[in-house]
Amino acid sequence: MKFDIYDFSVLTASIHQLLGEMMGETAVMITEMVIVGIVFLTLFAILGLALVYAERKVCAFFQQRLGPMRVGFWGTAQTVADAIKLLLKEPLMTKSADKFLFNLAPFIIIVASFMAIAAVPFALGLQAIDLDIGVFYVTAVSSIGVAGILIAGWASNNKYSLIGAMRSGAQIVSYELSVGLSLLTIVVLTGSLQFSEIIESQREGWWIFRGHIPAFIAFVIYLIAGTAETNRGPFDLAEAESELTAGFHTEYSGMKFAFFFLAEFVNMFIIAAIGATMFLGGWMPLHFGGFTAFNEVMDFIPPIFWFLGKTAFLIFMMMWFKWTFPRLRIDQLLTLEWKYLLPINLINILIMAFIVLMGWYF
Secondary structure: HHHHOOOHHHHHHHHHHHHHHHHOHHHHHHHHHHHHHHHHHHHHHHHHHHHHHHHHHHHHOOOOOOOOOOOOOOHHOHHHHHHHHHHOOOOOOOOOHHHHHHHHHHHHHHHHHHHHHHHOOOEEEOOOOOOOOOHHHHHHHHHOOOHHHHHHHHHHHHHHHHHHHHHHHHHHHHHHHHHHHHHHHHHHHHOOHHHHHHHHHOOOOOOHHHHHEEEHHEEEEEEHHHHHHHOOOOOOHHHHHHHHHHHHOOOOOOHHHHHHHHHHHHHHHHHHHHHHHHHHOOOOOOOOOOOOOHHHHHHHOOEEEEEHHHHHHHHHHHHHHOOOOOOHHHHHHHHHHHHHHHHHHHHHHHHHHHHHOOOOOO
């Protein structure tokens, strides 16, 4: 395949070899970890700035206005100015807050995001860690973030924060079931929990097209449940401004608030990236059987562009949800999960298992 020319494992192997010639084995391991850490820190900063700008522009598009236009070219420096403002603001804390837990909560949330993004395959050979239980790992570590939210709400000693945290806890724990089961539907189809193998299984076509109706149903449920799990509209009850001022991070300011803000957007990227990997072929190009010339042209587009393009499409879909649908009540939100999405998901995974057993998929 032509996209093998963009294999990043050649680059990473050459860096490893170069470091091996300069220092010992332990020093090489530590240096590589530091390099990966710096890369991910830079990625987090870029993602935060880019997604906040995209959110404002998408919101403006749906509301028939321009959005930020004055600071920088087309308002591109607006998010940079906001980031500088957050970094320079004083981190205040109320006297009645639990100081240790209040300071710990933002770090738990941001660390959970770091752990989850480590398993995301950005391109061929461009992945921090390729675990053989990758899907299970991401599902497990992404659920750590809810502990940070509950701690933040309780430690703030504020009734709005506590209500927001309890809402968020109920919401995330509920919708994690649907996210996990929709991913499990594709795991049943591929027979593997390893992201690299799941992507490789889509070499001849993405599972959303080849997996019949159950794969499409799983994709729709994943998108809805993923949007809810990241506390984004119309499921943003945990930080409903009209009711709870800012929800679980009402008492936070400065850098700590920036951590919550950044984690929300990074989690949205992770949800979209995992969705693109499982359902849309990850970094695999678009192929149609028999159209050899078309397939060869698609192969020349670098895999990382395919991955980022698919992820951007899913992020746009999640933003579209937020600026189109009104916010749900808490009872409506839980009813949607427990009475509709979860039963549909359970039936869907049984149908997919039957399809795989019979060998009816493409």
